Amino acid sequence: MSAVVWTAAGSLAAWLWLLLGQGFFWRTDVRLPPRGEPDVWPSVCVVVPARDEAAVLPVSLPSLLTQDYPGHAEVFLVDDGSADGTGELARDLARRHGGLPLTVSSPGEPPAGWTGKLWAVRHGIGLARARGPEFLLLTDADIAHGPDSLRELVAAARTGGFDLVSQMARLRVESPWERLVVPAFVYFFAQLYPFRRVGVRGSRTAAAAGGCVLLRTDAAERAGVPDAIRQAVIDDVALAKAVKGSGGHIWLGLADRVDSVRPYPRLHDLWRMVSRSAYAQLRHNPLLLLGTVLGLAVVYLVPPVAFVVGLVTGSTAAAVAGGLAWLLMTATYVPMLRYYRQPLGLAPLLPFTALLYLFMTVDSAVQHYRGRGAAWKGRTYARPAPEQR
Known part of the structure; x- marks a missing residue:
């Protein structure tokens, strides 16, 4: 039980840092900056x-x-x-x-x-x-x-x-x-x-x-x-x-x-959109892949799991830490749902969506090592060619 509590506490700490220390990434008010009309419009x-x-x-x-x-x-x-x-x-x-x-x-x-x-x-x-x-x-x-x-x-x-x-x-x-x-x-x-x-x-x-x-x-x-x-x-x-x-x-x-x-329209279409470039985002590095999978699990999956486990086992510490982390996650997702004019009831489902992204990222790596790489419209980029010096 102590492992669950400590992992949930780590997830809560991560969310507190994301909330305040990651450039207020969750805000959706970054729009075109102030602008005036030039005297002569450029070509x-x-x-x-x-x-x-x-x-x-x-x-x-x-x-x-x-x-x-x-x-x-x-x-x-x-x-x-x-x-x-x-x-x-x-x-x-x-x-x-x-x-x-x-x-x-x-x-x-x-x-x-x-x-x-x-x-x-x-x-x-x-x-x-x-x-x-x-x-x-x-x-x-x-x-x-x-x-x-x-x-x-x-x-x-x-x-x-x-x-x-x-x-x-x-x-x-x-x-x-x-x-x-x-x-x-x-x-x-x-x-x-x-x-x-x-x-x-x-x-x-x-x-x-x-x-x-x-x-x-x-x-x-x-x-x-x-x-x-x-x-x-x-x-x-x-x-x-x-x-x-x-x-x-x-x-x-x-x-x-x-x-x-x-x-x-289909999950398959979205899966291809993400998986074709996810492993490239990680520079085709297995250690970065492992870190990403663990990070997604701790940050997005642990909070609801710890909350439920805490309720079932009577562990107040696990339930509180997991619940607070899940609440922060949900709250930071609300502005993006508003921007997309979507029901706010989707916000608590973010852990499930993160799990899908975790699988998409792993699949991207699997396709890379199978030689299929970033496939798009009939072309496949298996891995970057080394730079010539």
């Missing part, structure tokens, strides 16, 4: 890597083409070897909706040492640079933007002197599994990379959300991206680290009107 090129995105493009692409932006802007959609007519659909949508100029191009298959997305991004940035833009907007093909999204991003970057401004798009939460898993995905991300720390100069915390990244062109050149991160599976975090590491000022927060329209 922007939007780069959209797209592979087999015909299902979502009719919703996402028109939202880019019809941006209400006072300066010069144009869109470069890079068709990354699609087999579903993505490129032709994009041209047809541009003919029907008008708006910003659209260029559709294809880079061919990525060479060894490149992920497909970053090879497409490199091709798109190369085309865009010929126009001499001050900013690049890197956005995924499943992201729908509000009409003033580009205007607000540029104004925030200019006003705050940021080299990179990224918004975490609001993911879809319609199916029961999406409601259970998706808000927790963003909650866990914010726990790893507290948004408030990302924007602090000198802070070691660097992250971005790949669905919506506004990047100064000269900052991209200083950081050597995307070439410097060409093997990165978690490319958004790698991009942010490269920009911040080269002296850039970056910002990350939650979005109000930038939404992902990609559905994940």
Whole structure:
């Protein structure tokens, strides 16, 4: 019984530290910083890597083409070897909706040492640079933007002197599994990379959300991206680290009107989304995997178990420590559920969701050692190739 009590006390201590010492990660009020309109609006090129995105493009692409932006802007959609007519659909949508100029191009298959997305991004940035833009907007093909999204991003970057401004798009939460898993995905991300720390100069915390990244062109050149991160599976975090590491000022927060329209209706779909990159997040390190599994168990699974065991066995200490830890966990999850407009009754279920993430992480490692690695849309990245020196 003493082992249960001490483990529950350790979990409670961890939650007290997370509540107060991890950059207030649980708060959801980190939105675009104060911004004013520049006298002259800079030119922007939007780069959209797209592979087999015909299902979502009719919703996402028109939202880019019809941006209400006072300066010069144009869109470069890079068709990354699609087999579903993505490129032709994009041209047809541009003919029907008008708006910003659209260029559709294809880079061919990525060479060894490149992920497909970053090879497409490199091709798109190369085309865009010929126009001499001050900013690049890197956005995924499943992201729908509000009409003033580009205007607000540029104004925030200019006003705050940021080299990179990224918004975490609001993911879809319609199916029961999406409601259970998706808000927790963003909650866990914010726990790893507290948004408030990302924007602090000198802070070691660097992250971005790949669905919506506004990047100064000269900052991209200083950081050597995307070439410097060409093997990165978690490319958004790698991009942010490269920009911040080269002296850039970056910002990350939650979005109000930038939404992902990609559905994940089944648990299998969400499982693939998480497991394809979870072990890469741990740098393919078995010791980090073991530490993560133990950490998830102690922080998320011990509190409800200790609470129930304490009630059943009459151990007041176990019940109180476990119950308080579970209460803190539930309370910190409530703001994210509110942001996603979900029932607050889902908050006490966070331990179950964490257990799913634990299994997804282990499965990611298993797939890695089976040689399947980060599989996505017909491509598999088993493990990073060693750097040549």
